[in-house]
Amino acid sequence: MSRPAALTLPPWLAHALRAQRGPVPWNAVLRGALSAGPLLLVAVLAGRTSLGVVAAVAAMLAGINDRPGSRRAFVRRLGVPALAGAAGMFLGTYVGGHAGAVVLTLLLTLVGLVAGSVSAVGPVASGAGTQLLVASAIGAGMPLPAPGWQRALAFLVGAGWLLGLRLVLPTPGALAGDFRFDGERNAVAAVYDAVADLLDAAGTPRATNRRAALTAALDHAQDALAGPRLRRYASSAAERRLHAQYAAALPLAEAATALAWAGDGVSGRASEGPRRLAAAVRDSRHTGPLPAPSRSAPGLRALDDALLHAAEAFDRAPGTDLHTRRRTTRALLRTVCGAGGREYGLRVALCFGVSVGVAQALHQGRWYGQHEHWYWLPATAVFLVKPDLGPLASRVLCRAAGTVLGALVFAGFAAVLPRPEGLIALVAVSGALIPVATRHFAAQTAVVTVLVLSLVMVAGEPQASAGRIGETLLACAIVLIVGHLPILGQRAGGVRTRLAAAGSAAQAYLAHVLRESDVHIVRESETHAVRESEGPALRATSATTTSGASTSFTSAVATSADTGSDSRAARWTLRREAYRALAEARTAITLAAAELPALARHSEGAEEIAATLERLVDTTTACAVHLDDTGRLSPRHTERLTELLDELARERDREGLRIPGLPVAG
Numbered sequence: 001m002s003r004p005a006a007l008t009l010p011p012w013l014a015h016a017l018r019a020q021r022g023p024v025p026w027n028a029v030l031r032g033a034l035s036a037g038p039l040l041l042v043a044v045l046a047g048r049t050s051l052g053v054v055a056a057v058a059a060m061l062a063g064i065n066d067r068p069g070s071r072r073a074f075v076r077r078l079g080v081p082a083l084a085g086a087a088g089m090f091l092g093t094y095v096g097g098h099a100g101a102v103v104l105t106l107l108l109t110l111v112g113l114v115a116g117s118v119s120a121v122g123p124v125a126s127g128a129g130t131q132l133l134v135a136s137a138i139g140a141g142m143p144l145p146a147p148g149w150q151r152a153l154a155f156l157v158g159a160g161w162l163l164g165l166r167l168v169l170p171t172p173g174a175l176a177g178d179f180r181f182d183g184e185r186n187a188v189a190a191v192y193d194a195v196a197d198l199l200d201a202a203g204t205p206r207a208t209n210r211r212a213a214l215t216a217a218l219d220h221a222q223d224a225l226a227g228p229r230l231r232r233y234a235s236s237a238a239e240r241r242l243h244a245q246y247a248a249a250l251p252l253a254e255a256a257t258a259l260a261w262a263g264d265g266v267s268g269r270a271s272e273g274p275r276r277l278a279a280a281v282r283d284s285r286h287t288g289p290l291p292a293p294s295r296s297a298p299g300l301r302a303l304d305d306a307l308l309h310a311a312e313a314f315d316r317a318p319g320t321d322l323h324t325r326r327r328t329t330r331a332l333l334r335t336v337c338g339a340g341g342r343e344y345g346l347r348v349a350l351c352f353g354v355s356v357g358v359a360q361a362l363h364q365g366r367w368y369g370q371h372e373h374w375y376w377l378p379a380t381a382v383f384l385v386k387p388d389l390g391p392l393a394s395r396v397l398c399r400a401a402g403t404v405l406g407a408l409v410f411a412g413f414a415a416v417l418p419r420p421e422g423l424i425a426l427v428a429v430s431g432a433l434i435p436v437a438t439r440h441f442a443a444q445t446a447v448v449t450v451l452v453l454s455l456v457m458v459a460g461e462p463q464a465s466a467g468r469i470g471e472t473l474l475a476c477a478i479v480l481i482v483g484h485l486p487i488l489g490q491r492a493g494g495v496r497t498r499l500a501a502a503g504s505a506a507q508a509y510l511a512h513v514l515r516e517s518d519v520h521i522v523r524e525s526e527t528h529a530v531r532e533s534e535g536p537a538l539r540a541t542s543a544t545t546t547s548g549a550s551t552s553f554t555s556a557v558a559t560s561a562d563t564g565s566d567s568r569a570a571r572w573t574l575r576r577e578a579y580r581a582l583a584e585a586r587t588a589i590t591l592a593a594a595e596l597p598a599l600a601r602h603s604e605g606a607e608e609i610a611a612t613l614e615r616l617v618d619t620t621t622a623c624a625v626h627l628d629d630t631g632r633l634s635p636r637h638t639e640r641l642t643e644l645l646d647e648l649a650r651e652r653d654r655e656g657l658r659i660p661g662l663p664v665a666g
Contacts, residue, residue, distance in 0.1 A: 015594040016394040020439040028066050028435035031165045035059040036451065037428025039158055040458065044420055050144040051154040053459045056427060057138065058085060058158030060451055061131055063434040066162065070183030070224035074166050080124050082159030085131035086152040092139025093148035101360040104140060109353030111136055116348025119386065120341040120494065121332055126386065133352055133382040141359065141375030144459070184242050185281055187221040191249045192278035196271040198256045203265030211260055211618065214253055215579045221246055222576065226324055245281055248313035250572045251306035258625035259299035261618045266300065269293055273307045280314060287314050298629035325573060340497035348385050351482045355381035355475055373461060376468055380475035385483065391594040392483045395441055396476045402445025403472040407465035409446065410453045423454045430454065484598055492602040495592050498585035499609055505581040506617050509574040513624045571624060578617045585610050609651050616644045
C-alpha cells in the first residue's frame with residue numbers, strides 16, 4: 001500500500017508560517033521594558049503626554065531594529081533610521097498642518113519615491129526609509145498640540161534613550177574582558193566556530209551549508225567591528241586585539257574553504273585548533289598550544305600555517321585592517337538610480353501615495369467619525385510594501401492576522417485596565433515583548449498593535465480596535481493590488497542588481513588570483529576567454545555592473561599589483577566582497593521566490609546563476625591556496641574554472657533573466 005503524498009505548501013504560504021528560532025534575548029527584553037513605558041510615564045507626569053507618545057513611538061521603532069550585534073554597529077543601525085524618522089516627523093507635521101489633501105498626497109508620494117529608492121542601498125538605508133515614511137505619516141495624520149520641531153526632538157529622545165541603554169547596560173553572561181566589546185567578541189568567536197564546523201563537514205553533503213554559515217559569520221563579525229567611530233583606528237588595546245583576531249581568521253577560512261572544495265574529509269584534529277581559538281576569544285585569554293593538522297595536502301598546509309599565524313596574532317599583533325572598502329558616493333548613487341532602486345522606489349511611492357490618498361478621502365468624508373487620526377492606513381502600507389522585509393503575500397497574511405489578534409487583545413485589556421497607569425504598564429510590557437516577537441511578522445504586528453493602540457488612547461483618542469482592523473485590511477488590499485501592477489522597466493530589478501554585483505565581485509576576485517598564475521582573462525565586448533599565456537601579467541578591461549556595488553575590474557587588477565602580504569590582504573578583501581555580494585544575492589533570490597507566482601516567475605533561473613557563481617568563487621579560493629603552496633595551478637583547477645565559466649556563459653542570457661556583467665567564457 002503506497003503512502004499518501006506529503007502535503008507541499010506553496011512557497012508564499014510556507015514563508016508566512018516560518019518563524020525564526022533561538023534563545024530569548026533577555027538583554028534586549030530588558031531594554032524594551034525600560035524604553036517606551038518609562039518614557040511615556042515621565043511625559044505623563046510632566047504634563048507633556050503628546051511628546052511622550054512620540055518618544056514612545058520612536059523607542060518602539062528602535063526596538064524593532066534592536067538585534068544581536070556589537071554596540072558600535074548598533075549606533076549605525078539605530079542612529080541613522082532615528083535621524084530619518086525625526087526628519088519625517090518634522091516634515092509630516094509641517095505638511096499636514098499647512099497643505100491640502102491633494103498637495104499632501106503628492107508630497108508624501110514623492111517622499112515615498114525617495115525613501116524607496118534609498119532603501120535599495122542596504123539594511124540600514126532600508127530602516128531609515130521605513131522610519132522616514134512611518135514618521136511622516138504619523139506627523140501628518142496624528143494631530144497633536146506640540147509643534148513640529150518639538151515632535152522631531154521627542155522622536156530623537158525616544159530613539160536615543162534606547163541607544164543609551166544599549167551602550168551602557170552590560171550583556172548578562174558576557175562579562176569576560178571589556179564588556180563594551182562583548183558583541184564584537186561573540187561575533188569573532190563565531191567565525192572560528194564556523195571554520196571548525198566547515199572542517200568537520202568537509203567531504204560531506206553538509207559542506208555547502210557550512211560554507212554559507214561561515215560567510216554569514218564573517219559578514220556579521222565584519223559589521224560588528226566596522227561600526228562608526230570618532231577616531232580613524234581602534235583606540236583601545238582590547239579592540240585592536242579583536243581586530244587582529246578577526247584578521248587571523250581570514251586565512252583559516254580560506255584554507256577551510258579550499259579543503260571543502262577538494263571534497264575529501266579531514267581528521268577531527270584539524271578542527272580542534274579553530275575551536276580552541278574560539279574559546280580564547282570568548283574568554284579573553286591566551287590560546288595555549290594548538291594541535292597541528294597533517295600537512296599532506298596544500299589545504300592542510302595552509303591550515304597549519306594559518307593556525308601558527310593566529311597564535312602569534314592573538315598574542316601581540318596590532319591588527320587594524322578589517323579588509324573592507326567603503327562604497328563611493330558614485331556607487332551609492334548608481335544603486336539608488338539603478339534598476340533595483342527604481343523598481344523599489346516606484347513600488348513604495350505608488351503604495352504609499354495611494355494609501356495616503358485613500359486615507360485623506362476617508363478622513364474628509366468623516367469615515368473615521370470622531371477619530372481625527374488617519375495615519376494607520378499609510379503607515380501599515382509602508383510595513384507591507386518593503387520588498388527587502390519579506391515577500392508581499394507573506395507579509396499581507398501576517399499583518400492581517402497580527403492586527404486582528406492585537407486589536408482583540410487590546411480591546412480586552414482596555415475594558416479592564418485603569419487609565420492611564422494601566423495603559424502605560426501595557427506599553428512597557430509590549431516593549432519588552434518586541435525583541436521576542438520579531439521572530440515572526442504576525443507576532444510582531446500583534447505586539448506593535450497593542451502598543452500603538454495603548455499610546456493613542458493615552459493621548460486621548462477613543463478605543464479604535466475595530467477601525468484599525470478595517471484600515472489594516474484596506475491597506476493589505478491596496479498593497480496586493482498595486483504590488484502586482486506592471487511598472488516601467490524590468491521586474492525583479494533587485495535580484496538582477498544583486499546578481500550583477502555578485503558577478504562583478506567574483507570577476508574581480510578571480511582576476512586577482514589568476515594574476516599569480518599562467519592563466520589570463522581577456523575581456524572582449526561581452527566575452528571572457530580563459531587561455532594559456534607566457535607572462536604572469538593579467539590584461540583586463542573595466543567590467544562595470546548595473547549596480548556599481550563592486551569595484552571595477554581595472555581597479556581590482558591595480559590593487560593586485562602589490563606583492564607578499566599586501567597582495568594577500570587585497571585578495572582577502574576581494575574574497576570577502578565576493579562572498580558578501582553572493583550572500584546578498586541569495587537573500588534577494590529567496591525572498592523573490594516566495595512571492596506569488598505572478599511575481600516569482602520574473603526571477604526564475606536566478607537560483608542557478610547564484611549557485612554557479614558560488615562554485616566559481618569557491619574554486620577561485622581553492623586556486624589561491626594551491627598557488628600559495630605550489631606556484632601554479634593543477635589541471636583540475638583550470639578545467640574546473642573553464643567549466644564554470646562556460647556554464648555561466650550558457651546561463652547569462654537565460655530567457656527571462658538577462659544579467660549583464662557576469663564573467664563568462666568565450
